Amino acid sequence: MTFQTIIVEIEEGIATITLNRPEVLNALNDQVFKELGEAAAALSADNSVRAVIITGGNKVFAAGADISQMASSTAVDVATGDNASYRAFQILETMPKPVIAAIAGYALGGGCELTLVADVRIAADNAQFGLPEIKLGILPGAGGTQRLPRLIGAGKAKELIFSGDFIKADEALSVGLVNKVVPAEELFAEARMMAKRFASRGAIALQLAKSAVNEGLRMDLEAGLQYEHKCFSLLFATEDQKEGMRAFLEKRPAKFQGK
Structure with missing residues (x-):
């Protein structure tokens, strides 16, 4: 560029x-x-x-x-x-x-x-x-x-x-x-x-964590909590979530792919 x-x-x-x-x-x-x-x-x-x-x-x-x-x-x-x-x-x-x-x-x-x-x-x-x-x-x-x-x-x-x-x-x-x-x-x-x-962290988790904070600041607490839960739930559809938790249980560093 x-x-x-x-x-x-x-x-x-x-x-x-x-x-x-x-x-x-x-x-x-x-x-x-x-x-x-x-x-x-x-x-x-x-x-x-x-x-x-x-x-x-x-x-x-x-x-x-x-x-x-x-x-x-x-x-x-x-x-x-x-x-x-x-x-x-x-x-x-x-x-x-x-x-x-x-x-x-x-x-x-x-x-x-x-x-x-x-x-x-x-x-x-x-x-x-x-x-x-x-x-x-x-x-x-x-x-x-x-x-x-x-x-x-x-x-x-x-x-x-x-x-x-x-x-x-x-x-x-x-x-x-x-x-x-x-x-x-x-x-x-x-x-x-x-x-x-x-x-080094999971790219999708980073994206949704950032969104949860930024969007939550524009909402009242109850709406923010609901939005956070939505973001949290979506991450359980990612390969990174599976890898992160598997790595934790296997006591090794996670290898996130942003998927």
Whole structure:
């Protein structure tokens, strides 16, 4: 896969999507969103890919949206325009595979919102997070007001959104914005190790487990429990379920085939 603003690499069943606009600190524009959506759709359909890492490299994740593209927009332009970020983020968030964000340096505005669509976030110790849109007279418009409160709670999310202030990696860990903080030089090794661990599990079970969590968060508890049971039941029609339980009883590692 060849793109202009991102790089996609696949190795040993792990796909890595790297934002590639270093001259503007990986600022996100419609072209980036379009290519992210296309890459995510292609990787979703590629059965050889078992997990996905998204990163901006070892200096910066993404310093926000491309303001030069937004500055002259009118309310009508925004309301009726092509909502490229929404589509791209929906595809990434609902991928039937685990998605890990490996975050170094700034993850601001749309960059921070992009991390929120990942299933797991690993931050380098030099990472900083923030939603500074309020300082521009706008609000986070790529899911920040919806995904962030669901992740860290409404109170802390409102503090970050209303102030526009940045937080460092250690505070991001303490409020639950990231799962883990590691030394910057260990970021990609840690992300790949986690991706490999996820990839060693049954692909269908991973897909349905992810769906059960994501869909359940949109339901009340009783509906979520019913949906979970449906997903649980479906897995008993898979070869992986038979192999997993047989391997457990035979005291050997399971060899999942994604079937």
